[in-house]
Amino acid sequence: MVVFERPHALLDVPLHYCPGCTHGIVHRLVAECLDELEIEGKTIGIAPVGCSVMAYDYFGCDVIEAAHGRAPAVATGVKRADPSKIVFTYQGDGDLASIGTAETVHAATRNENITVIFINNAIYGMTGGQMAPTSLVGQVTQTSPYGRDPKLCGYPVKICEMLSQLEGPEYLARVTVNNVARVREAKKAIKKAFQNQIDGKGFSLVEVLSACPTNWGKTPKDALKWIDDAMIPYYPLGVYKDRSADQENR
Amino acid sequence: MAKLTFKTDSCKGCGLCVDACPKDLLEIAKDKINRKGHHPAQLKEGADASCVGCASCAIMCPDCIITVER
Ligand SMILES: Cc1ncc(C[n+]2csc(CCOP(=O)(O)OP(=O)(O)O)c2C)c(N)n1
Ligand code: SF4
Ligand code: SF4
Ligand code: SF4
Numbered sequence: 001m002v003v004f005e006r007p008h009a010l011l012d013v014p015l016h017y018c019p020g021c022t023h024g025i026v027h028r029l030v031a032e033c034l035d036e037l038e039i040e041g042k043t044i045g046i047a048p049v050g051c052s053v054m055a056y057d058y059f060g061c062d063v064i065e066a067a068h069g070r071a072p073a074v075a076t077g078v079k080r081a082d083p084s085k086i087v088f089t090y091q092g093d094g095d096l097a098s099i100g101t102a103e104t105v106h107a108a109t110r111n112e113n114i115t116v117i118f119i120n121n122a123i124y125g126m127t128g129g130q131m132a133p134t135s136l137v138g139q140v141t142q143t144s145p146y147g148r149d150p151k152l153c154g155y156p157v158k159i160c161e162m163l164s165q166l167e168g169p170e171y172l173a174r175v176t177v178n179n180v181a182r183v184r185e186a187k188k189a190i191k192k193a194f195q196n197q198i199d200g201k202g203f204s205l206v207e208v209l210s211a212c213p214t215n216w217g218k219t220p221k222d223a224l225k226w227i228d229d230a231m232i233p234y235y236p237l238g239v240y241k242d243r244s245a246d247q248e249n250r
Numbered sequence: 251m252a253k254l255t256f257k258t259d260s261c262k263g264c265g266l267c268v269d270a271c272p273k274d275l276l277e278i279a280k281d282k283i284n285r286k287g288h289h290p291a292q293l294k295e296g297a298d299a300s301c302v303g304c305a306s307c308a309i310m311c312p313d314c315i316i317t318v319e320r
Contacts, residue, residue: 003252004305004318015313019288020264024312180270180306213264220264 009034009043009060016054020220022210023052023119025177026186027059030090030117033191034061037198043086044078046071048100050092051125051212069100072107075114086197088115093134094124097157101133104159109168111202115193118159118205121212122231129215133157136234141215160207160240170202172240176209176232178224189239201244209235252303253319254293261315263288267307275301291315 006012010031017023034040043061047053049068056063066074071089079087089096096104096118107114123141124130131141131148134156138147148156160172171193175186186208193204209231211223218226261284268276268291275297284290293301303320 001320002317003303003320004308004316006314006317010314014260014286017312019262020266020312022312024314025310028312028314180309183309220266221269224266224269 007031007035009040011058011060013057015058017051018212018214020211020213020223021051021125022177022208022224025183026090026117026119026190026208026210027052027055029177029183029187029190030088031059032187033194034059036191037194039086039194039198042084043088046075046078046087046089048089048091048095049126050095050119052090052092052119053126055090069095069098070103071095071100072103072112072114072116075116076107076110076112079112079114083113086115086194088117088194088197090117091119092125093118093120093122093132094127097159098133101157105163105166108163108203108205109166111168111170113197113200113202114204115197116203116205117190117193118207119210120159120207120231120235121210122156123212123215125212125215129212134159136230139230156234158235160205163205164240168203169205169241170243171196171204172207173205173242174207174209174235174237174240176227176237178209178211178227182237196244207235209237251299252301253298254301254307255317255319256291257315257317258290258292259285260313261288261290262286262313263290264312265291266310266312267291267316270306270310272304272306273297273300273302276307
């Protein structure tokens with residue numbers, strides 16, 4: 001009996017990501033959810049600009065490439081044009097939390113019935129490791145060689161906490177994939193974010209703390225540890241909003 | 251006894267599967283180089299009999315290299 005294999009919705013092609021980059025794990029979790037919910041055939045993904053720019057080569061569903069940061073706006077158009085489709089965006093932190101902040105906030109406050117997979121790796125991966133809005137205080141990057149100085153660059157943006165102040169969004173959760181148990185938790189959150197859309201509940205975003213060993217200058221193993229040591233203390237894991245569950249408990 | 255199959259040619263030698271195995275059954279094959287130029291992961295010699303098929307290695311692999319049967 002097969003207990004683990006590549007999901008059908010993840011095409012059998014090599015991923016271009018660096019060794020140990022956890023973008024690959026998150027791709028697989030999304031594909032597993034498309035398989036289990038039997039929605040691969042009616043799903044449309046929206047790819048970002050960033051390392052995952054070529055996500056369209058990897059998923060079995062249709063994928064549209066959006067301009068940098070505009071994935072939630074493109075997703076809004078696609079979903080409103082054909083509400084029978086399942087629409088998700090897959091975006092990095094440079095894409096979603098910097099150039100695309102406006103699109104993110106407004107799609108959330110409108111409670112667009114879309115699913116957003118947000119990869120927070122605290123860096124601009126694709127362009128060679130510049131500081132992201134999510135880079136931690138003191139984090140050394142190509143553009144903060146002495147560490148991020150909040151006096152100069154402000155503080156890292158906490159997307160889940162920020163969006164949870166809005167009435168609009170249905171579901172906001174932060175997960176990570178740095179060990180087996182957390183990969184399973186991340187899968188549950190991503191599946192819920194898709195199920196919410198199927199049920200018509202609205203904007204569901206899962207933030208995944210993700211490793212970028214290359215631009216963090218760490219081995220894949222140390223990169224997973226850095227998520228525990230540096231990222232989780234500033235970006236606590238958990239559910240930041242779950243409107244339906246809150247209403248049931250009332 | 252479980253059976254692991256590695257898609258060795260696409261393995262990037264990142265070692266995350268090695269660290270994930272609770273029974274320490276995997277290793278990076280320093281004496282082998284695959285088509286991508288990486289040292290691929292493999293089961294240690296004689297380890298197949300000890301593999302319980304928990305799939306921890308496969309779950310942590312970013313590149314879907316490992317298929318697990320039980
Ligand atoms: C309009 C525009 N501005 C800037 C860029 C350059 N650019 C490409 S990717 C990127 C950021 C990528 O970082 P992130 O979204 O965190 O994704 P990652 O690569 O880390 O997965 C930037 C600024 C661009 N392609 N288009
Ligand atoms: S640069 Fe970072 S985010 Fe991009 S593929 Fe490499 S490890 Fe992954
Ligand atoms: S299936 Fe479990 S026991 Fe077997 S090699 Fe993988 S992690 Fe180790
Ligand atoms: S985790 Fe996957 S890619 Fe990395 S060494 Fe193991 S089998 Fe190869």
